[in-house]
Amino acid sequence: MNLGDKICAIDIGTYRIRGLVADVNQEQNNWRVSGLAETASAGVRRGEIVDLEEAQKNLNQLINQLEINSGYKIGEAWVNIGGLHVYCKEGRGAIAVSRANGEISPEDINRAIEAAMIMSSPRNRQNIHIIPRYYKIDDRDIVKNPVGMQGNKLEANVLIVEAFTPQFKHLQRCLEDNKLNVNGFIYTPLAVSESVLTQRQKELGVMALDFGGGTTNLTIFEEQDILDISTLPIGSNHLTNDLAVGLRIPVDIAEELKKEFGRVDLKNIDRRRTIDLSKFGGDGSVPQYEIAKIIQARIEEILDLVNKELKRVSRQHLLPGGVVICGGGAQLKGLVDLVKEYLELPVQIGNPYSEPDMSFKEISSPEWATACGIVDWVLKNKHKGITKWNANMSNIARGVTGFFKRMIP
Structure with a gap:
């Protein structure tokens, strides 16, 4: 069967590729899972494709499995995009209000946003999102929705998400x-925030902290607006590499030790306990305390960087909504308490989805936050036009002349 009104979301990560098909209830604006699939990811490093052939092969496996599990032919999808090559910046665009009486129309808002986009787009960057933050009328009043208000000049302040x-x-x-066929790309931190943060938390001030395989993303909200988005070049794969080097064991065994015995609560570990490596295909044994010590050192490094980001935006210890952690690394035992200690903020694990009949109970895991968030983002923004992406930046360049002509009232 074809997808029809259903939504297919694909999360391409450094460590895993996940996909889901969502059955959307248009009247209630919610969704249920129709099918899930996940495979190993290869050819992707820190969110960037480094081996196209390997990435294609693994994505093909994911699509085939998702079609089997959901019973639908997957011909289109919404897909995440992330990594160090994607970044956010502020954009501003100003236009003259078109109506003689100075009343601001939706067309004026669109022209102001378009001006902000054109003024801020270098040739080697691809716009992913243009998200309006606020507007200024005649360089004075800051408003969220200026439609119907009066003035001579309208300025739009937008958040621009760009990819290399x-x-x-x-x-x-x-x-x-x-x-x-790609319906659109969704920036990973935005998808994650949509699935694990509440509107109340975004109003109070909150940070989503996503421990991915190759990177760690942090997204800070305040008064419902995005205050800051940052990507740190360290993820849970670094924990595996640290264990392999520190314990002198193969990477595959290090990964299994991390998943089964990974924890960051050193004070609760019996120093005498050892882990027999023969069950993982290795030789000898290693102290569990050493495993936790190596992992905790790397997590503390990540949290130091997070604290620096909070300090940079003057929000260190100042987020009443606290920190919501998600991603595969969020399942480390003792992580909530360690983050709480380091950041001195309330901390909780973000569970992206609650399945009423628990047919797909694995989707409530924090590692599914991105895939679920893609669906949530699409449903929330389907009428706002800010999930679109531009396949050809030259189209914008060709429209510049006509745009400036339209700026004249």
């Missing part, structure tokens, strides 16, 4: 070669 064009095209190629 070559990497964006690599991702496009990977999807197109699998005959997958």
Whole structure:
């Protein structure tokens, strides 16, 4: 069967690729899971494709498995995009109000947003999102929705999410070669925030902390607005590498030790306890305390960087909504208490989805936050036009002349 009104979301990560098909209830604006699938990810490092052939092959496996599990033909999907090549910046665009009486219309808002986009788009960057933050009327009043208000000049302040064009095209190629039509790309931190944060938390001030395989993303909200988004070049794969080097064991065994015995609560570990490596195909044994000590050292390094980001935006210890942690690394035993100690903020694990009949109970795990968040983002923004992406930046350049003509009332 074809997807019809259903939504297919695909999360391409450094460590795993996950996909889900959501059955959408248009009247109630919610959704249920129709099918899930996940496979190992190869050819992706820190959110960037480094081996196109390997990435294509693993994505093909994911799509085939998702079609079997959901019973639907997967021909289109919403896909995440993330990594160090994606970054956010502020954009501003100002226009003259078009109506003679100075009343601001929706068309004026669109022109102001378009001005902000054009003024802020270098040739080698691809716009992913243009998100309005606030507007200023005649350089004075700051408002959220200026429609119907009066003035001579309207300025839009927007958040622009951009990707490095070559990497964006690599991702496009990977999807197109699998005959997958992309409905749109969703920036990973935005998807995660949509699935694990509440409106109340965003109003109070909150940070979503996503421990991914190759990177760690942090997204800070205050008064419902995005205050800051940062990507740190350290993820849970670094924990595996640290264990392999520190304990002198193969990487595959290090990964199994991390998943089964990984924890960051040193004071609760019996120093005499050892882990027999023969069950993982290795030789000898290692102290569990040493495993935790190595992992905790790397997590503390990540939290030091997070604290620096909070300090940079003047929000260190000042987020009443606290910290919501998610991603595969969020399942480390003792992580909540360690983050709470380091950041001196309330901390909880973000569970992205609650399945009423628990047919897909694995989707409530924090590692599914991105895939679930893609669906949530699409439902929330389907009428706002801010989930669109531009396949050809030259289209914007060709429209500049006509745009400035339209700016004249």
